[in-house]
Amino acid sequence: MDEKRAMYEARAMSPPRALRRSRPVATVLFCLVVLYTFWQLQPFASHPYHMDVAAVLGDPLDEAIADLVPLEAHIISKCPDTRDALRQLILPVMQRVHDRVNFTLSYIGHPTANDGVECKHGPEECMGNIIELxxxxxxxxxxxxxxxxxxxxxxxxDIPDRTLIEDCALEHAIDFQALNECATKDDGAYGLSLLRNSIQRSSEVR
Known part of the structure; x- marks a missing residue:
């Protein structure tokens, strides 16, 4: 009689078998929910706009361009909105998805007669756009x-001030002479063609 009573009490104190099996699953799900919530609430890392972009974005992409998702921004060089968009939107996005996107900067302007271009802030902005391209x-x-x-x-x-361009080229290990040769190649026709094609690209996706 006492043995039967002890067995009954032991069974009564033990949780059902299904409940015991479900506990590890419930624990794992709870941990996943906590981790996901923490990840969602964690803000972007705060970086000054003069930061080392290479350090943020990491190693070169290994995937073929065809396997990456297109990500494109349309800008003009002599504009505070461009500065703010790059700091507040483009860089944070690139920090998180740089290894999954094919990133392109395209420029905004207007084609003119004789294969020319017109930029919102005048010829200096056109030259700045060409240098960046x-x-x-x-x-x-x-x-x-x-x-x-x-x-x-x-x-x-100050774009396209020579000192500014030289300083930024030095900061990012860019050959200033190569930049200058690109912008002036074929009496400027090569750089102008880069800008014209970029402006055409922007007009097509509007």
Missing amino acids: CARDLYPDPKISLGFVMCLTREYE
């Missing part, structure tokens, strides 16, 4: 070209 042409890795563009936009009013 040449940086991308010479250094397709966005860690370099995007870093260079962000450096220039710190002092966008």
